[in-house]
Amino acid sequence: MSNVKLIAGHFLQTVWKSKVIAPVCIVWLTLVLYAVFTGYATYTRQNEIREEYQARARQSWEANPDKHPHRMAHFGSFAFRIKHPLSIFDNGMESYTGNAVFLEAHKQNTANYSEASFSTGLLRFGEISLAMLLQTVLPLILFFLGFNAIAQQRENATLKILVSQGATFKQIIWGNSIGLFAVGVAFLLPVLIGTITSIALQSTSVVDAGLFMRCAVIGIGAIVFLWIISVMAIAVSAISSTGRSALLSLLGIWLMLAIVLPKTLQAIGSYIYPAPGKTQFQAAVEADILQQGDSHNPDDVHFKKLKDSVLRANKVDSIQQLSFNYSGFIMQEGERMSAQVYNDHLQRLHTIYDRQNGVSYNAAFIDPFIGFKNITMAFSGTGFSAYRHFQQQAETYRYELAQTMNVLQMKYISNKKLSSTDKPYSIDKSNWTSFPDFSYRYQSVNEIIKQQWVALVALAAWLLLSVFLIHYIAGKAKVI
Amino acid sequence: MFKLAFYNFIRSRSVWVALVLFFAAGMVSIFIGRQFLLKQEAAILSVTRSQQEHIERNVKYIKNEFGLLMYYLQFAYIHKPAPIAALAIGQQDVNTNIQTLTVRGLEAQRYDTDLYNPYNLMTGNFDLSFVITCLFPLLIIAFNFNVLSREKEGGTWPLVKMQSLQPLRFLLQKLGIRFIVVGALLLSLLALAKMIIGIPLDGAFAAYAVLAFLYVLVWFAISFLVIVLHKSTSVNALLLLSAWVLLCLLVPGLINNYVTARYAVPEAYSTLIKQRDGYHTKWDENKDSTMQTFFRYYPEYRNYVWNKPGFNYVWFYAMQHLGDAAAREDSRAMHRKLQQRSRVSATAGLFFPATHAQLQFTHIAHTGMQQHLQYLDSTAHFHEGLRRYFYPKIFGDSAVDSEDWHRHVPVYFKAASNIQWMELMLPLLFAGAVLFGAGVLLFKRKPGLT
Numbered sequence: 001m002s003n004v005k006l007i008a009g010h011f012l013q014t015v016w017k018s019k020v021i022a023p024v025c026i027v028w029l030t031l032v033l034y035a036v037f038t039g040y041a042t043y044t045r046q047n048e049i050r051e052e053y054q055a056r057a058r059q060s061w062e063a064n065p066d067k068h069p070h071r072m073a074h075f076g077s078f079a080f081r082i083k084h085p086l087s088i089f090d091n092g093m094e095s096y097t098g099n100a101v102f103l104e105a106h107k108q109n110t111a112n113y114s115e116a117s118f119s120t121g122l123l124r125f126g127e128i129s130l131a132m133l134l135q136t137v138l139p140l141i142l143f144f145l146g147f148n149a150i151a152q153q154r155e156n157a158t159l160k161i162l163v164s165q166g167a168t169f170k171q172i173i174w175g176n177s178i179g180l181f182a183v184g185v186a187f188l189l190p191v192l193i194g195t196i197t198s199i200a201l202q203s204t205s206v207v208d209a210g211l212f213m214r215c216a217v218i219g220i221g222a223i224v225f226l227w228i229i230s231v232m233a234i235a236v237s238a239i240s241s242t243g244r245s246a247l248l249s250l251l252g253i254w255l256m257l258a259i260v261l262p263k264t265l266q267a268i269g270s271y272i273y274p275a276p277g278k279t280q281f282q283a284a285v286e287a288d289i290l291q292q293g294d295s296h297n298p299d300d301v302h303f304k305k306l307k308d309s310v311l312r313a314n315k316v317d318s319i320q321q322l323s324f325n326y327s328g329f330i331m332q333e334g335e336r337m338s339a340q341v342y343n344d345h346l347q348r349l350h351t352i353y354d355r356q357n358g359v360s361y362n363a364a365f366i367d368p369f370i371g372f373k374n375i376t377m378a379f380s381g382t383g384f385s386a387y388r389h390f391q392q393q394a395e396t397y398r399y400e401l402a403q404t405m406n407v408l409q410m411k412y413i414s415n416k417k418l419s420s421t422d423k424p425y426s427i428d429k430s431n432w433t434s435f436p437d438f439s440y441r442y443q444s445v446n447e448i449i450k451q452q453w454v455a456l457v458a459l460a461a462w463l464l465l466s467v468f469l470i471h472y473i474a475g476k477a478k479v480i
Numbered sequence: 481m482f483k484l485a486f487y488n489f490i491r492s493r494s495v496w497v498a499l500v501l502f503f504a505a506g507m508v509s510i511f512i513g514r515q516f517l518l519k520q521e522a523a524i525l526s527v528t529r530s531q532q533e534h535i536e537r538n539v540k541y542i543k544n545e546f547g548l549l550m551y552y553l554q555f556a557y558i559h560k561p562a563p564i565a566a567l568a569i570g571q572q573d574v575n576t577n578i579q580t581l582t583v584r585g586l587e588a589q590r591y592d593t594d595l596y597n598p599y600n601l602m603t604g605n606f607d608l609s610f611v612i613t614c615l616f617p618l619l620i621i622a623f624n625f626n627v628l629s630r631e632k633e634g635g636t637w638p639l640v641k642m643q644s645l646q647p648l649r650f651l652l653q654k655l656g657i658r659f660i661v662v663g664a665l666l667l668s669l670l671a672l673a674k675m676i677i678g679i680p681l682d683g684a685f686a687a688y689a690v691l692a693f694l695y696v697l698v699w700f701a702i703s704f705l706v707i708v709l710h711k712s713t714s715v716n717a718l719l720l721l722s723a724w725v726l727l728c729l730l731v732p733g734l735i736n737n738y739v740t741a742r743y744a745v746p747e748a749y750s751t752l753i754k755q756r757d758g759y760h761t762k763w764d765e766n767k768d769s770t771m772q773t774f775f776r777y778y779p780e781y782r783n784y785v786w787n788k789p790g791f792n793y794v795w796f797y798a799m800q801h802l803g804d805a806a807a808r809e810d811s812r813a814m815h816r817k818l819q820q821r822s823r824v825s826a827t828a829g830l831f832f833p834a835t836h837a838q839l840q841f842t843h844i845a846h847t848g849m850q851q852h853l854q855y856l857d858s859t860a861h862f863h864e865g866l867r868r869y870f871y872p873k874i875f876g877d878s879a880v881d882s883e884d885w886h887r888h889v890p891v892y893f894k895a896a897s898n899i900q901w902m903e904l905m906l907p908l909l910f911a912g913a914v915l916f917g918a919g920v921l922l923f924k925r926k927p928g929l930t
Binding site: 020031034035037038039041042045046049050052053056057060064065067071074075076078080092093095096097098100102109110111112113114115116117118119120121122123124125126127128132136137140144148243244247248251255259262263264266267269270271274275276277278279280281282283286290349353356357360384387420421 | 508512515519522523526527530534537570571574575576578580588591592593594595596597598599600601602603604605606610614618713714717718721725728729730732733734735736737738739740741744745746748749750752753756757760761763764788789790791818821822825826829834835838839841842847848849
């Protein structure tokens with residue numbers, strides 16, 4: 001054990017004394033600061049804007065005078081996606097998801113105005129976030145600092161001396177890995193401090209954000225990830241004959257795991273499971289709705305049957321005699337049917353997306369970079385499921401809004417047709433204010449854990465593997 | 481001598497492995513581009529077909545109310561990607577290039593996005609422009625990083641200096657050989673892309689090729705500059721890779737973060753809300769004042785009957801239009817903001833080869849932000865044309881049958897194609913010349929350092 005400690009200490013000393021450590025630290029700190037500042041600025045400004053417009057939209061909703069409830073169903077409302085505070089740490093796929101959606105009766109609109117739709121192609125190189133620095137840049141730094149650890153000692157024959165003095169390969173690899181890992185943790189510190197400070201700086205406390213648990217998972221994930229990276233670097237160094245070949249192998253590994261695989265695997269996923277575009281999707285939805293019944297078609301069988309059964313059930317023989325507004329009832333039924341069809345199709349579409357993403361999710365077992373990224377995104381509330389969560393909430397709200405207006409219509413609007421000179425039917429405006437505004441709730445941490453168990457298990461598997469790797473390499477490595 | 485050196489280089493197994501790998505990556509990217517194009521074409525075909533069906537069905541049911549029919553009818557306006565878009569997909573997967581618009585308010589429709597998997601968008605497209613801007617530099621680095629240091633570390637440099645009068649020429653010759661090999665790879669990929677995708681040999685394709693070659697040249701210049709610093713092989717690898725990380729990974733991100741943080745676009749949301757309020761509040765307002773405002777925009781429709789009590793379509797579409805009018809200023813402000821974002825990115829991008837190349841690739845392929853803004857702007861003209869065509873029929877309540885519905889097929893947008901050669905080439909030429917010149921100076925100062 002004392003040998004391991006000695007070797008780790010020696011590794012740290014070498015890194016500390018090396019010429020590159022000062023510039024690397026400066027560059028690293030600059031990048032971290034830049035990421036914190038831009039992340040913080042974007043987060044606060046965006047949420048400020050979105051909350052402001054959510055409030056403005058609400059104001060004009062409430063300002064509506066007495067009117068027919070169906071007018072309000074069309075007036076509609078908006079849902080603005082509120083960013084999670086941890087998006088300062090990892091922006092995830094937020095730049096590619098819509099930020100605002102118009103919610104109205106009869107129609108499911110897309111969430112529009114994503115950051116990507118406001119951006120030039122530069123966005124596609126990737127964004128600088130604390131998570132990106134941790135996932136992409138820090139491994140590279142650790143590879144740079146670690147590639148020579150054992151290979152150089154082999155090159156200048158000090159390895160032989162070390163071994164003859166009684167150090168075993170196991171101890172050498174453990175020691176150097178721990179040393180490199182300690183360096184990694186030192187680099188991790190400013191990231192953690194930056195994240196926690198920028199969250200603590202929030203003027204308003206965020207409810208239900210599950211910040212503590214999320215931070216804990218991300219923090220532990222980061223530590224495990226850095227350990228895996230450190231072992232990788234040292235293991236390659238241990239089996240390479242020269243420092244140069246260790247460096248080249250590590251660069252190749254980095255390029256593969258951090259850049260090429262994430263991109264290609266996702267492309268493979270979307271190739272194997274092709275998803276329909278919007279036009280095909282909408283055509284399919286429309287066809288299904290028409291099959292169920294077309295409320296525009298005066299001769300539609302479904303709606304005719306419905307009318308007959310409603311009349312029979314209420315023991316009346318004309319719509320005028322009904323105790324509720326019939327067209328409100330029809331719209332309620334139409335909304336229910338069309339929403340069901342739409343949601344079925346959307347569910348199918350998302351199953352395809354899940355399959356596409358499944359390729360990347362499962363790839364966490366061959367590429368820890370992907371696994372770690374999935375974890376940070378999900379727990380920062382910026383992953384795929386967080387977006388789905390927003391979409392579902394918006395759709396639930398939309399449905400509630402449309403159906404509430406339909407119920408109001410059934411209750412308060414007469415079946416008697418007005419002549420063009422009559423004053424149109426209307427109901428009291430207090431009904432508008434009593435319908436609550438949209439308010440976004442973050443996903444619960446338990447839900448995220450359920451969705452991300454693959455990545456979590458994969459990272460744990462990598463941790464286990466790293467220990468095996470040390471023992472395996474220790475058995476294989478040669479002194480010369 | 482040159483020939484010998486050439487054969488010596490290409491005889492190496494690792495060189496072939498690298499070439500095969502990059503060729504494979506290039507081919508994959510070409511097929512991904514082709515796939516993208518096919519998907520777009522399928523979508524266009526599908527929208528063309530469904531538009532026809534959609535019109536036929538609605539015309540069948542709504543026979544005698546032109547205004548109601550036009551409430552539903554959608555007309556497609558398409559920005560069809562050129563074949564070369566397959567080589568630089570750019571923002572085309574984010575921005576929808578099929579708009580289906582009704583004659584109702586435009587601002588509520590034109591920013592509707594496509595349905596997509598955000599994970600796909602986030603990982604980005606593995607297209608040829610990505611292979612060239614991000615991966616080719618790595619090949620160049622791999623070929624060049626030890627050109628000089630290997631000779632020195634292997635002890636052959638003194639021999640070279642003795643035998644050859646001009647070490648600089650020797651070095652350039654070696655780089656030249658590597659440039660020929662990389663250039664051949666690039667050329668063959670471009671030729672294959674042309675054949676597989678069916679890209680016409682036009683100005684755009686020429687510009688794409690020129691840009692790619694200049695970009696490769698710049699990376700040779702960067703390699704040259706690092707080589708002549710006379711550092712060890714490992715240090716060279718570190719320096720070149722740092723340059724790559726900086727130029728291909730960090731700088732674009734830094735620029736992008738700045739633009740995102742600095743230029744938020746709240747105008748988008750205010751457009752959305754003003755359009756809604758502008759239209760819907762008209763239901764509660766005086767009909768006469770609504771109509772007078774509408775006639776200020778379109779005096780030619782003054783004579784249609786609109787002032788009978790109750791609902792009528794002249795009033796309805798006037799209200800719809802006033803929703804757009806209420807949002808117009810904000811919509812314009814939003815476009816100005818987007819232009820500004822685009823300008824700032826492009827200007828910052830000028831100074832860095834990878835960002836400049838990427839923006840130019842998408843510009844050439846019409847998949848950048850500029851063309852999308854053009855497209856968005858032109859949807860307003862398309863929409864205006866639709867309205868002006870249908871307004872008299874709606875307002876006069878024409879017979880639905882009197883319209884020849886078959887002629888309402890999707891309309892295509894044509895982006896103004898202007899390749900600015902100077903803007904395209906100068907930054908790269910300049911960067912290449914400066915880096916190369918600096919390299920020569922450095923080399924001359926300490927050519928003999930062993």
